[in-house]
Amino acid sequence: MEHLNLDQIKALDKKYYMNTFGDRIPVCFVSGNGIDLTSTEGDIYKDFFAGIAVSALGHNHERLTRELREQVGCLLHTSSVYYVENQARLAETLVENTCADRVFFCSTGAEANEGAIKLAKKYQVEKGRPERIEFITLKNSFHGRTLATVAATGQPKYQAPYLPLIEKFTHIDINDIEALRGAVNNKTAGIILELIQGESGVHPATREFAEEARRICSENDIALIIDEVQTGIGRCGKLFAHELYGIKPDIFTMAKGLGGGVPIGAFCASDKFAAAFKPGDHGTTFGGNPLSTRAGLVVMDELINGGVLENAAKAGEYLGDSLNKLMSECPRIAEVRGAGLIRGVEFKEPIAKEVGNKLFEKKILVGVVGDRVLRIVPPLIVTNSDIDILTEAIKEVL
Numbered sequence: 001m002e003h004l005n006l007d008q009i010k011a012l013d014k015k016y017y018m019n020t021f022g023d024r025i026p027v028c029f030v031s032g033n034g035i036d037l038t039s040t041e042g043d044i045y046k047d048f049f050a051g052i053a054v055s056a057l058g059h060n061h062e063r064l065t066r067e068l069r070e071q072v073g074c075l076l077h078t079s080s081v082y083y084v085e086n087q088a089r090l091a092e093t094l095v096e097n098t099c100a101d102r103v104f105f106c107s108t109g110a111e112a113n114e115g116a117i118k119l120a121k122k123y124q125v126e127k128g129r130p131e132r133i134e135f136i137t138l139k140n141s142f143h144g145r146t147l148a149t150v151a152a153t154g155q156p157k158y159q160a161p162y163l164p165l166i167e168k169f170t171h172i173d174i175n176d177i178e179a180l181r182g183a184v185n186n187k188t189a190g191i192i193l194e195l196i197q198g199e200s201g202v203h204p205a206t207r208e209f210a211e212e213a214r215r216i217c218s219e220n221d222i223a224l225i226i227d228e229v230q231t232g233i234g235r236c237g238k239l240f241a242h243e244l245y246g247i248k249p250d251i252f253t254m255a256k257g258l259g260g261g262v263p264i265g266a267f268c269a270s271d272k273f274a275a276a277f278k279p280g281d282h283g284t285t286f287g288g289n290p291l292s293t294r295a296g297l298v299v300m301d302e303l304i305n306g307g308v309l310e311n312a313a314k315a316g317e318y319l320g321d322s323l324n325k326l327m328s329e330c331p332r333i334a335e336v337r338g339a340g341l342i343r344g345v346e347f348k349e350p351i352a353k354e355v356g357n358k359l360f361e362k363k364i365l366v367g368v369v370g371d372r373v374l375r376i377v378p379p380l381i382v383t384n385s386d387i388d389i390l391t392e393a394i395k396e397v398l
């Protein structure tokens with residue numbers, strides 16, 4: 001296909017696309033290789049954003065591309081009315097490598113969270129407590145854009161246009177153990193946590209808070225749901241962030257990295273909770289199709305057996321150390337947060353957009369959160385020398 005130039009693409013977008021994204025960052029990429037992305041204008045950018053923490057294996061990964069081509073030439077979709085080999089095999093991989101007993105595949109993170117919420121409610125129905133329909137989540141959390149997940153999201157700016165919201169969520173401050181205990185009542189069906197809040201600027205929960213959430217859920221026989229849509233699939237240096245915290249959720253969700261760029265989401269549960277779903281209680285047309293689950297199989301195999309998880313852990317540590325060193329040299333940095341390859345750099349002044357723009361001019365892509373935070377979530381194949389390029393560039397810009 002012959003490509004349009006950037007101005008032509010912008011004109012089409014302005015005329016035909018719903019204006020939900022406003023003015024986008026002025027670039028359009030046409031190809032990629034590793035952590036490099038090439039634009040319509042032929043410029044090469046270093047990608048430390050990975051399409052919002054998605055491209056786990058980087059761009060145009062040799063094996064992922066080859067296996068997807070093979071799958072495309074074979075079979076794309078049949079539906080879960082029939083058995084699907086790749087779906088069954090990816091379910092096995094996820095269960096055999098995590099604390100979960102059962103999996104359900106869908107296509108996005110929001111959908112995975114919706115499924116988790118439904119499962120937690122259905123569990124209470126099965127237990128004869130149908131009045132338990134409410135959830136506790138955190139302020140500044142992000143759980144998705146469907147109506148239930150917007151309600152779960154603890155950021156009023158995403159909720160305001162859609163009030164009243166359907167589901168009841170009580171939002172408490174991260175790491176406020178007393179508030180967490182105080183929020184549980186006889187209508188609560190579960191607690192939903194991001195262990196590291198990515199979208200709102202990389203805010204980690206403490207270990208004590210996560211452990212307390214686990215304890216409260218066990219005491220009350222309600223679901224501890226960990227949203228691993230952003231933190232999962234190796235991003236924190238472990239397969240899932242809950243491993244870092246030493247807790248076992250009843251249900252956990254994932255998406256983003258699982259398909260390496262092919263849309264796929266999933267929620268996993270212990271047998272105790274998964275058993276609440278009976279035939280017909282949940283479903284999807286696209287979820288777990290042969291193509292997306294083939295992508296998931298490659299990503300998981302590269303992570304577990306191909307050294308990618310090990311790289312994410314080592315490079316993640318190097319990224320953390322490098323950013324902490326940068327903070328000691330640059331007084332404009334207030335704080336560095338996160339784990340593995342999800343890191344936030346907070347500035348003392350509202351300069352994040354300007355820093356992000358200057359990095360963009362240097363052909364380096366990072367995320368910007370609000371006025372003060374850079375979000376750094378590179379592909380999991382990033383190397384120490386790539387990280388040096390990033391930290392050197394931030395230093396120059398500051």
Ligand SMILES: Cc1ncc(COP(=O)(O)O)c(C=O)c1O
Pocket residue numbers: 052108109110111113142143144145194198199227228229230231255256
């Ligand atoms: C923690 C978390 N949960 C859920 C979502 C929603 O995922 P999706 O955009 O695939 O629906 C996101 C997306 O950024 C996320 O970061």
